[in-house]
Amino acid sequence: MTKIAAEAQQQTHKQTQSAQTKDKHLQPVKVGILGLGTVGSGTVNVLHNNRDEITRRAGRAIDVTHVALRDIKKKRDCNTQNIELSTDPFSIVNQPDIDVVVELIGGTDIARELVLQAIANGKHVVTANKALIAHHGNEIFAQAQKHGVVVAFEAAVAGGIPIIKSIREGLAGNRIEWLAGIINGTCNYILTQMQQYGRDFAEVLSEAQKLGYAEADPSFDIDGVDVAHKLTILASIAFGIPLQYNKVYVEGIRNITQLDVSYAEQLGYRIKHLGFARRQAQGIELRVHPCFISQQCLLAHVDGVMNAVLVEGDAVGQTLYYGAGAGANPTASSVVADLVEVVRTLTTDSENRVPHLAFQADALSTTPIMSIEAVESVYYIRMQARDEAGVLAEVTQILSELNISMEAILQKDRAEHANHVHVVILTHKVPEKHLNTAIERIEALPGIAENVLRVRVVDL
Numbered sequence: 362m363t364k365i366a367a368e369a370q371q372q373t374h375k376q377t378q379s380a381q382t383k384d385k386h387l388q389p390v391k392v393g394i395l396g397l398g399t400v401g402s403g404t405v406n407v408l409h410n411n412r413d414e415i416t417r418r419a420g421r422a423i424d425v426t427h428v429a430l431r432d433i434k435k436k437r438d439c440n441t442q443n444i445e446l447s448t449d450p451f452s453i454v455n456q457p458d459i460d461v462v463v464e465l466i467g468g469t470d471i472a473r474e475l476v477l478q479a480i481a482n483g484k485h486v487v488t489a490n491k492a493l494i495a496h497h498g499n500e501i502f503a504q505a506q507k508h509g510v511v512v513a514f515e516a517a518v519a520g521g522i523p524i525i526k527s528i529r530e531g532l533a534g535n536r537i538e539w540l541a542g543i544i545n546g547t548c549n550y551i552l553t554q555m556q557q558y559g560r561d562f563a564e565v566l567s568e569a570q571k572l573g574y575a576e577a578d579p580s581f582d583i584d585g586v587d588v589a590h591k592l593t594i595l596a597s598i599a600f601g602i603p604l605q606y607n608k609v610y611v612e613g614i615r616n617i618t619q620l621d622v623s624y625a626e627q628l629g630y631r632i633k634h635l636g637f638a639r640r641q642a643q644g645i646e647l648r649v650h651p652c653f654i655s656q657q658c659l660l661a662h663v664d665g666v667m668n669a670v671l672v673e674g675d676a677v678g679q680t681l682y683y684g685a686g687a688g689a690n691p692t693a694s695s696v697v698a699d700l701v702e703v704v705r706t707l708t709t710d711s712e713n714r715v716p717h718l719a720f721q722a723d724a725l726s727t728t729p730i731m732s733i734e735a736v737e738s739v740y741y742i743r744m745q746a747r748d749e750a751g752v753l754a755e756v757t758q759i760l761s762e763l764n765i766s767m768e769a770i771l772q773k774d775r776a777e778h779a780n781h782v783h784v785v786i787l788t789h790k791v792p793e794k795h796l797n798t799a800i801e802r803i804e805a806l807p808g809i810a811e812n813v814l815r816v817r818v819v820d821l
Contacts, residue, residue, distance in 0.1 A: 389422035390704050393453040395475060396465035397430040397437055400489055400516070403689030404463065404696045405439040415697065419704040423697075429453045429466075438689070454479040461703055463696060464488040473497050480504045480512070485707075487699040489516035489692055495590040495606040498597075502717040511706055512717060513699035518591045519544050519668045521691025522684040523698065528672060529598050530715060535674030537599040539639035541821055544591045546666030546686045547575045547582035548614050548634040552651075553664040555622045556631060562617060574666055584613035585634070585649040592636035595670070596647055600640060600728065601720035605647070608730040612650035616814055620773075621743060624785050625653055628741070628769060630818065631661040637819060644731040653741050653818040660821060671821060734794040739768070739818035742788070742796075744803060745781045745810040752808035753784065759802045765791045781810050787818070 394401050405425055408415065416422045428441065429450035447453065454462055454475050462479040464486060466472055472493050479486050480501070488494070494501070494514050505512045515525045519542070528537065543549050547569055554565040566583065569575040581587050593606040614634050625632050630653040639646040654661050659681055663669040668686025673679050685691035706714055716722060746752045753772075760767065769787040788796070800813045 389424040390460045391426045391458055392461045393427040393459040394463045395429045395450045397428050399689045400692045401465045402437055402439040403693030407693045407697045419701045423700055427453050450475055461485045469493050469496050480508050480510055485510045485703045486512045488514050491517040491590040495593040498604040511703050515699045516692050516695035518594050520686040521694045522682050524670050524682050532674050535676045538673040540599055540672045542636045542670040543633055543663050544636055544668050545582055545588045550574050550666045561619050585611040588636045588649045596638040597718050601726050603725055610648040610733040614651050617651055629656055644729040646731050651816050658821045736793050737790050739790050740788045740796055741816045743785045743814045746784045747808040748782045755806055756803055759799055763795050763799050
């Protein structure tokens with residue numbers, strides 16, 4: 362064979378390979394979904410209803426070809442025609458033809474196994490599982506980097522609000538100073554009803570369960586665990602630190618009463634359950650708890666089951682992200698957005714993709730997480746004091762000895778036949794460890810009944 366003929370043959374071979382590669386890149390991307398509940402059904406529906414628009418954005422069609430579910434015979438809220446159904450989720454992650462696995466089963470045990478197996482098989486992963494990412498994200502992302510695949514998790518925080526992408530990419534030019542999020546619809550619904558209609562906590566919780574906003578066991582929501590998972594993720598991408606769920610201070614809303622909501626209004630505040638993360642000289646605050654926030658703040662007016670995240674960047678200032686934090690279509694919107702992003706990266710060099718946690722994996726910071734006792738804050742404290750001379754003087758004496766100054770003090774009129782009154786104090790800024798000492802001493806006074814309630818005031 363002449364040199365010219367050999368070169369021509371080689372060129373033809375290259376053109377054939379290029380054509381085959383191009384043809385492969387035009388073929389539909391095959392997706393396997395693990396779990397066909399509310400979000401899974403919503404994802405199938407969004408992909409079907411918006412197929413043409415999604416294809417135009419992704420450059421290729423996205424087809425759900427396999428779904429794993431518990432009960433094949435159960436009626437679903439989506440069309441499963443032309444989708445292969447299975448009760449074995451491992452058959453999905455081990456299916457050679459599937460390009461992307463969407464994990465929507467929840468939990469942290471079997472979900473972790475499935476996701477790691479999918480990654481080991483070279484498949485990209487999309488998940489809405491905040492608990493999985495908060496607890497095992499560091500391990501999962503390390504394996505994803507090793508195998509050159511993407512793990513996308515936009516739907517894990519704030520449902521349909523694109524907050525992950527906004528912080529990770531839209532604010533990439535900023536040094537994030539702090540972020541505060543109303544990121545649990547159940548808690549926000551309860552507090553809104555208490556504030557707007559004067560209802561009691563237990564009554565509203567029962568209604569939320571009937572409406573489907575709260576589970577039969579609502580502890581995951583009202584005790585702050587759900588928010589802590591989401592805050593762990595947000596803080597990691599905001600500050601470039603590893604995921605550290607076990608270092609988040611967590612407090613729920615069980616102890617908030619209608620009386621506290623009323624006092625907040627009188628003092629110019631509203632009570633919201635926040636996930637709050639702030640960069641300080643000595644470390645990073647990671648805390649979840651009820652907060653007094655000024656009625657002038659935008660977050661104070663986020664009501665019902667809606668979610669919102671307020672982010673402070675050094676260049677952009679404050680930006681607010683608001684929308685539906687749960688539900689079939691809002692969450693499916695984020696799942697499908699992740700699918701589109703994954704499809705766009707299928708032909709991208711894995712070394713040049715957006716890092717999972719916003720910062721390059723070898724550049725994550727070892728900045729410590731602050732203890733809650735090291736945090737300084739303004740505090741609202743409420744106590745039941747015996748209605749007699751000298752009791753309030755003993756309380757103020759304790760505060761004075763610990764250098765805790767007061768901004769305001771309110772006393773509710775004594776109810777008929779009652780011998781205790783509610784006393785409310787709003788302090789100036791003080792370290793939490795000093796306030797803990799003060800509360801311990803106040804609760805030991807013979808004139809104080811029950812435990813003292815404290816709510817932190819957050820300046821946004």
